Amino acid sequence: MSEAILAHPRFISLEGGEGAGKSTAIATLREALLRRGHEVVLTREPGGTPLAERIRDLILDTRDSLRGEGEPEPLAAEAELLLVFAARAQHVRRVIRPALQRGAFVVSDRFTDSSYAYQGDGRGLDPAWIADLERRAVGLRPGLTLLLDLDVREGRARASGRDLWPDRIESEQDDFFERVRAGFRRRAAAEPQRFRLVDASRAPAEVGQAVAAALDAWLEAQR
């Protein structure tokens, strides 16, 4: 198996903390790409295939305990990392690569940068291990990554208005999410050619405009 990592120009990811507004931004990207006549595949991580969505439930779901069916079994950080990469390996091979090969744009709500931020910076796992998994199990990177950056408390307040119950990661404390945010910002600063930092504290319409402008500039640069 090749271990080279290809940054694909038609592969776009959205990253950011909880409640940053990725769902809204993805809708903006989809409309902008469809208007230009492109096929667009929207997907998400962890997940994106039926099997990978089942792995997502293993990673995030705590509902059994909240239904009074006992405490959820704690998930070891190492197991969490391997599960997100198991889902990603499946997602890349079943959905992302086939779509790119037939000429579609793929827009993913999160990708490997989330593993560096959540499992690396958040959980404290070795980034060299994550890099090895990325090379061996994924071999693909987005050409463009939009990082929706938002104050942790603001993002959590937005998300709490919507969620019925917190999932396994949403149950973490603010310091965990501060490490995650710092990790994302560090990655964006280290790879300015791939990342666009979007100030997600603004009104939804303004965030949408910033996202659309970043896409325009990216597409223009690809000509």
Ligand code: Z5A
């Ligand atoms: N995870 C991981 O640990 N490792 C990995 O490798 C991967 C993921 C891939 C699930 O991701 C979890 O998996 C995630 C990281 C982990 N856990 N966390 N935290 P997810 O993307 O499904 O979960 P999420 O980040 O919690 O999604 P989210 O809260 O839905 O965020 P969002 O999509 O960015 O937000 P939204 O749904 O667009 O908006 C949230 C609310 O805010 C909603 O009510 C909106 O109406 C409102 N909103 C949105 N924009 C605005 C603005 N501009 N102003 C005011 N209000 C707004």
